[in-house]
Amino acid sequence: MRxxxxxxxxxxFPVRDVVFGDETRWADGVLTVAKDDILREVRTKEPRVEQIDLEIAKPGESVRIWPVRDVVEPRVKVSGSGVAYPGMCGRDVATVGEGRTHRLDGIGVVEVSNVVWHAGGGDLNDQFLDMSGPLAEMIPESKLINVCVVVEPDPILDVTEQNYAVHNATLLVADALARAVADLEPPEIEVFETSPTDPPLPAVVYVQCTHSPQAMSNSPKTFCVSTxxxxxxxxxxxxxPNEIMDGAINGPYRTMFATSWTVANNPIVKELxxxxxxxxxxxxxxxxxxEWTTQREKELMAAQAAKMAKMLGAEGAIVTxxxxxxxxxxxxxxxxxxxxxxxxxxxxxSEDNPAGGAPTMLEPLPEADAIVSTGYFHSLLIDELKEKLPAVNRVIGNPVKIYERSPVGSIMEVSGLEARDSTYAPHRFDDHYGWTRLSTFAY
Amino acid sequence: MSRPLRVLHYVNQFFAGIGGEDKANHPAEIRDGAVGPGRLLANLLGDEGIVVGTVVCGDNFFQEQQEQALAVVRQALTDWTPDVVITGPAFISGRYGIACAEVARTAQEAGVPSVAGMNAENPAVPMYSQNIYIVGTGPSPASMEPALTAMARLAVKLGRGEEIGPAADEGYLPRGERRLGYRAQPGYLRAVDMLVRKLRDQPFASEVPYQPVDKVTPAPALSNLAGATIALATTGGLIRRGNPDHQPASNTRSFLRIDVADLAELSPKDFDAYHAGYYNAIAGDNPNYILPLSYVRELEAVDEIGSVHSTVYALAGVSTPVAESRRMGAEIGAELAAAGVDGCLLVAT
Incomplete structure (x- = not known):
């Protein structure tokens, strides 16, 4: 099947600098952002937004962006059906993956908002980006020039509406930036197609597992990474695979390695x-x-995914x-x-805590005989992130912290903490797609 | 160039050239310098070390008179003051493997670093690999030279007090510890490389080898429920409303004790659910769903069970390290046993 x-x-379109100006345009690697025009457009198209502002953060600056819900790469489809990041927030659901797409490389549109993921409890909004320091060295989005959308919705809305409102605002800003290069000739063009190989080579599928918040939140509509x-x-x-390149899987999960930006730039897809x-x-x-809730469902979905792979003729697979x-x-x-x-x-x-010689896989299975480890998923187990991160000069977003990693790695609700002060890294450090060289070794 | 290390070697009667199974009762003895494979070891050590002495012992003698054999080893440690002890290699031989491991352990206890050599399938490996350095070798003496080469290399590092790297780099069998570090390539590249090797039937090494989990044997069933004191515990994240105890929703390192002696049920006015792994609202409205006090009170009233223990235990069972889980489980179990509780209903979510 092919x-x-x-x-x-x-x-x-590589971006080496971003400045505010009168007209949104890209020239010679400099992206000029007409802030007032863009904010006006977003307010018109997304009236559920109550407050919105744009700020720029650059790599190396003493800046903390807090809290961060998502990072989006500006992309626009210039030919072929559908839109970039299809389906999200009511966007077109036409099948993507053909024609031409333009992207702005080296920048992120950061969704900065206090909106919590859902009312189900536990899934706290504790992610943030530092633009310098130990955390920044380890997070791919900290190396981007970040256009921060500091946005809050109308508080009268329910939490799911609030989520879609602020995320739609973020996508609209990304769209406005990407539009600047829709009609330009790109400096670099890469062609993605999976035509039959000559000679025939082993067929490989990539099984990309992404979280659903349905069980946690008791609602199928709760905002999260989506297909x-x-x-x-x-x-x-x-x-x-081209659908992935066009952002068919998009939206954030709760780590900086599972944002729209990381999913659209998934290095495993590119390497395959x-x-x-x-x-x-x-x-x-x-x-x-x-996040199926019963053993039967878990076994059923696994069996069906394997059956699909077999019907596709797969001889090999990568699972993340x-x-x-x-x-x-x-x-x-x-x-x-x-x-x-x-x-x-x-x-x-990633792996669980190995303390006491415990297995680091929740259920180790002998069939899983080829595992690549991206380290431990608790930041407190990572030397560079064990201690508090340095204080910063400027905070983009909420000047006060509401959640904090505790010294043992839990997320704790706190009050009265300044976001600029020395602080712990988010409790999770979970490199889902193998961006870093971090791993574990048996001693 | 630092001075050559003083190396003490251990070999059995066969490798010492005394004889095979018929000489397996040969008593432990100390000899000067290198014996049998020790001569190859000495060559491989080169300027780095000198085999100052060798303990030779029959495999049966070691097995049957271990204390006596180890006394000879301790004597050799005193006489020769080695910087490092090397034992074997024992390859796949079980008795020899255990002797090599015991000698290595004895040296280590005396403050002398040690290296044993044997095949990963040797029965001594699961018994000793967490406590001593065992270099993995081939199954038979055909691999003597590569085995001794790897053992000598590790022994020199240990003898010089140098930092020991990961098991795969140094050639020893994993000691049950995992540490964070950086590999040469990012994870995505290693994943695709590993897949291509697996597809081509080329060797590859999983970065997380299979490690089976503990099996827990259930306690025997209670024979007289009507006379039993039953405790309640939950990993469903039961908290006092408002969370005055500051219990986390995940990665919990502490459990709550709640006195329920005077309570007929858990009221949502006083209790709530706080747990990062499921939808909390339903349990928050009726906390008896995660700690079924109201239901066991009904059983208590009709004498189905004897009584409900006055203290209940609660935590959020999410992302807590296994070691912490073991510790908290043991603490709760010990408290329940000390209180004379007969059975415990543990509710998960």
Whole structure:
């Protein structure tokens, strides 16, 4: 089974500086942002927003952005069906992955807002970005020039509406920036297609597991990372890799390694493309929603994902996931189900706390015999992030902190903490797609 | 160039050239200089070390008169004052493997670093690998030279007090510890590389080898429930309303004790659910769903159970390290046992 006809041209416009000015335009790597025009446009198109402002943060600055909900790369489809980041916040759901897309490389549009994810409890909004210091060195988005959308919704709205309001505002800012390069010739064009390889090479699928907040929040609509805008628990989907490149999976989960920006720039997808026709035949992406609530559901979804991979002719698979805790079960069951179908599988994951010689996989399975470790998912176990991060000169967003990592790694509600003061890193450090060289070693 | 290290070696009767199974009762003895494979070891150590002496012992003698054999080892440690002790390699031989491990452990206890060598499948490995350095070798003496090469390299580092790197780099079998570090390539690249190797039937090394979990044997069933004192515990994140005890919703390191002696049920006026792993609102409206006090009170009233223990235990069972879970479980268990509780209903979510 193969979808040969999809051909996507990705035009890249590098950004080396961002300045505010009278007209939004890109020239020679400098992006000028007409702040007032953009804010006016967002207010018109997204009237649920009550407060909104834009601020610029650059790598190396003594700046903390707090709290951060998402980071979006500005992208625009210039030909082919659909829109970038399809389905989210009511955007077009037409299938993407063909034609041409333009992207602004080296910048992020950062969603800065106090809106909590949902009313279900526990999922606190504790992520932030430092633009310098130890945390910044480890987080990909800290290396971007960040256009921060500091935004709060009308408080009369329910929490889900508030989420979609502030995220839509963020997407509208990204759209306005990307529009500046829609009609320009890109300095770099890369072509993505997965035509049959000659000679035939082993077919490979990528199983990308992403969190659904449905069980935690008791609602299928709760805002989170989504597939064509669908955050709910769904059986697995087959996506063409080009759909991932156009942002078919978009929206944030609760770490800086699972933002719209990291998902659209997923290095595993790019590397599988790079090896297509060389070492392997990149057949498809299986998009898999996690946090099913019963053992039966977990086993069923794993079996169905493996069946899909088999029907696609896969001989190999890479599995990643973006969450923690009970979702591990359907993910490792998927690894086992793939292996039982004879599909050679590599699992990229972070690990639990190894204290006391405990297994670092929630349920270790012998079938998971090829694991790439991205380290421990608790920041308190990482030397660089154990101690408090330095104080900063400027805070973008809320000057007060509401949540803080405790010295043992939990998230604690606190009061009266200045966001600029020395502070702990977010409690989770979970490199879901293998951006960093961090790993673990047996001693 | 630092001075050569003083190395004490241990070999069995076979490798000492005394004989095979018929000489396995050969008593432990100390010899000067290198014996048998010790001569190759001495060559491999080169300028880095000198094999000053060798303890030779029959495998059966070691097994049957271990204390006597180890007394000879301790004597050799005193006589020769080695900087490092090397034992074996024992390859796949079980008795020899245990002797090598015991000698290495004895040296380590006496403050002398040590290296044993044996195959990963040797029965001594699961018994000793967490406590001593065991260099992994091939299964048979055909791999003597690479085995001794790796053992000599690690022994020199240990003897010189140098920092010891990861098991895979240094050649020893993992000692059950995992530490954070940086690899040469980012994770995404390692994942694709590993997949390509796996597809081509080329060797690859999982970065997280399979490690089975503990199996817990359930306690026997209670024979007389009507006379039993039953305790309640929950990992569902039961808190006092307003969370005055500052319990976290995840990565919990402490548990709550709540006195319920005077309570018929858990009222939502006084209690709430705070747990990062499920939708808390329903349990918040009726905390008896996560700690079923009201329901066991009904059983108590009709004498289905004897009584409900006055203290209940609560924490949020999310992301807590296994070691912390073990500690808290043992503490709760010990308190319940000391209080004479017969059974405990542990409610998870």
């Amino acid at each position: 979808f040969e006809s999809k051909r996507l041209e990705m035009g890249t 064509y805008g669908m955050p709910q628990l769904m059986s697995p989907w087959i996506l063409h 493309y790079a090896r297509h026709g060389v070492d392997l035949d990149f057949r498809a992406v299986i998009a898999f929603k996690t 996931w973006d969450a923690g805790g009970n979702e591990f079960m359907e993910v490792i069951y998927t690894v086992r189900a793939l292996e039982r179908e004879g599909i050679r599988t590599v699992f990229l994951t």
